[in-house]
Amino acid sequence: MKIILLGPPGAGKGTYASRLSSKFNVPHISTGDIVREEIRAATPLGLKIKEYSDRGDLVPDEIITDLLKRRLEKPDCARGFILDGYPRTIAQAEMLDKIADIDLVINLNVPDDIIIQRLSNRMICKVCGAIYNRLTLKPKIDNICDKCGGELYTREDDKAEVVQERLKVYRRKTEPLIDYYRRKGMLREVRCEDPMIKPEIMVERIASILRDAGLT
Ligand code: ADP
Ligand code: ZN
16 A cells, blocks of 8 residues: 555644554655654754745755655565655656555645644644644643653644745645646545544545555
């Protein structure tokens, strides 16, 4: 199962990908996590990347593809993987075509008002990266991760001004991918019309598409 989750920031790619990963036992590969990891490690590359990420901009295609390629070469990816946050430009999609044989692309179709509401209420665990939401996916204890007890924080790029910028970048650079994959016959759509929809329901919808495609 080599699949891509496509969709605007805040569509729930990370939440669904991590659940699908446990369900089907294939790694969840988030280029956003890889980027944050690199920034945290404060490597020379990390410092360079931070400039782009902090202002809601995309990291250059060559840099991000290089990081992704190294990850996909690890043995745990041999059976498959779930890509979250990559590709984000047509150029990246073309580079990916050379690196991997993707089976299917799931497009999460989410209206703007839901996205903004989601991102402005998102919280993340400092320790394990688990994702929460002040409205829809509250931790049992305020600001504490259910899974590991770590402290929750708001991402730098989830601040309101940056969110608008990320959405603009998404429309301009990433949305054209929908047509790119549709033309190849690889695209499946999942709609999210209800802001309070439970992640389990969305995951079940995606899982059923994967089953229908013979990927599970
Ligand atoms: P989002 O919640 O917007 O999907 P991510 O966690 O996926 O954010 O990514 C955070 C930041 O990492 C992005 O704003 C961008 O700067 C960088 N990044 C992640 N994936 C890519 C990519 N495929 N191409 C370029 N930059 C990326
Ligand atoms: Zn945690």
